[in-house]
Amino acid sequence: MRNMYGITETTVHVTYCPLSPADVEAQAATRIGRPIADLNIYILDERREPVPIGAAGEIHIGGAGVARGYLNRPELTAERFIASPFVDGDRLYRTGDLGRYRPDGTIEFLGRNDFQVKIRGFRIELGEIEARLAEHPGVREAVVLAREDAPGDKRLVAYTTTRTDAAAPGAGTLRAHLAASLPEYMIPGAYIALGALPLTANGKLDRQALPAPEMSAFTARGCEPPVGETEERLARIWAGLLRLERVGRHDNFFDLGGHSLLGIRLMLEIRRAFGKTLPVGVLFSAPTVAGLAHGLDRGVEAPGLISVAPIVTDRAGPPIFMIHLIERDLGWHLGARHVVYGLSFGLASAEGRTPAIPKTVEALAAHYIEEMRAVQPRGPHRLIGHSFQ
Numbered sequence: 001m002r003n004m005y006g007i008t009e010t011t012v013h014v015t016y017c018p019l020s021p022a023d024v025e026a027q028a029a030t031r032i033g034r035p036i037a038d039l040n041i042y043i044l045d046e047r048r049e050p051v052p053i054g055a056a057g058e059i060h061i062g063g064a065g066v067a068r069g070y071l072n073r074p075e076l077t078a079e080r081f082i083a084s085p086f087v088d089g090d091r092l093y094r095t096g097d098l099g100r101y102r103p104d105g106t107i108e109f110l111g112r113n114d115f116q117v118k119i120r121g122f123r124i125e126l127g128e129i130e131a132r133l134a135e136h137p138g139v140r141e142a143v144v145l146a147r148e149d150a151p152g153d154k155r156l157v158a159y160t161t162t163r164t165d166a167a168a169p170g171a172g173t174l175r176a177h178l179a180a181s182l183p184e185y186m187i188p189g190a191y192i193a194l195g196a197l198p199l200t201a202n203g204k205l206d207r208q209a210l211p212a213p214e215m216s217a218f219t220a221r222g223c224e225p226p227v228g229e230t231e232e233r234l235a236r237i238w239a240g241l242l243r244l245e246r247v248g249r250h251d252n253f254f255d256l257g258g259h260s261l262l263g264i265r266l267m268l269e270i271r272r273a274f275g276k277t278l279p280v281g282v283l284f285s286a287p288t289v290a291g292l293a294h295g296l297d298r299g300v301e302a303p304g305l306i307s308v309a310p311i312v313t314d315r316a317g318p319p320i321f322m323i324h325l326i327e328r329d330l331g332w333h334l335g336a337r338h339v340v341y342g343l344s345f346g347l348a349s350a351e352g353r354t355p356a357i358p359k360t361v362e363a364l365a366a367h368y369i370e371e372m373r374a375v376q377p378r379g380p381h382r383l384i385g386h387s388f389q
Contacts, residue, residue: 002017036065066081069081132178143210212292241258
């Protein structure tokens with residue numbers, strides 16, 4: 001059994017990949033293998049430079065099988081057929097398909113770049129998320145959409161079907177599976193299990209027919225009800241911002257679809273409701289209703305001492321300290337190799353004292369260095385673009 005990836009503009013067949021019956025059942029058809037003898041495949045980024053192994057890019061095809069162009073369509077020909085930067089006199093066909101090289105040198109198909117979306121400034125390839133979901137042993141098919149069911153509130157939603165020999169994995173299980181290989185901004189906030197994906201009359205996926213998520217689709221931790229007046233008021237604020245029916249005291253703000261900018265709105269709503277200004281750092285170190293309630297009840301307010309909030313700590317690379325803690329998503333991106341911390345004014349001392357805010361750049365830098373050394377005693381420490389020993 002062979003999986004033959006092919007395109008009309010490249011004389012149909014492009015790659016081949018031997019498949020076993022077990023591969024087909026496990027949805028391994030996303031592996032398209034290696035190019036046939038007279039073709040070359042390049043996986044390139046937006047600057048038309050090769051991407052590293054494991055990174056997603058657009059599949060470009062060169063070699064003897066590439067067509068001359070489209071009949072009587074010179075503009076489309078110029079857009080899709082480009083001069084090769086790798087072989088003099090050769091041309092590449094831009095497929096519009098996404099793929100990446102696996103460590104063994106074979107290629108994995110990740111879907112179309114037609115489904116690339118932008119959320120909170122990040123370009124996201126939905127096909128890459130779908131491919132990672134399909135790797136879960138309980139998932140048979142996976143589709144991911146960027147839904148905007150409420151104006152200005154775009155969220156990633158995952159739809160899955162279950163293999164016949166497995167139990168349907170829960171939202172928390174799927175989220176943990178994705179978190180092992182994808183940055184936080186690419187992890188859907190809602191997961192919907194379907195008996196079958198909706199199809200159009202000609203048998204193609206009908207994305208328009210995929211249902212909007214309900215509360216049960218979101219990752220929740222048992223939805224334990226809030227305890228006490230502070231938690232109840234906070235839960236109502238969360239539910240309003242996240243457009244949810246209810247929020248449990250141990251639900252994670254980011255698991256429920258929250259993000260850095262929405263976190264700032266949350267801090268503003270807390271200030272209006274409680275008359276207190278929490279530092280943004282508290283949300284990252286304690287992203288639950290119970291955690292924020294504890295901060296409010298013990299009188300943690302801003303302004304105060306510079307605080308350090310861990311963003312990514314289980315990496316081997318040297319630590320990076322970010323001044324703007326709200327860039328949590330950027331922190332996760334940097335954290336692919338590095339330990340990442342966020343620096344933010346806010347937390348008062350354990351004794352309840354509120355230190356004075358530094359009034360000069362020199363005093364601010366001294367505070368930064370002191371805080372950095374408190375969590376990482378040995379240097380070098382990197383603060384954005386500046387290095388301190």
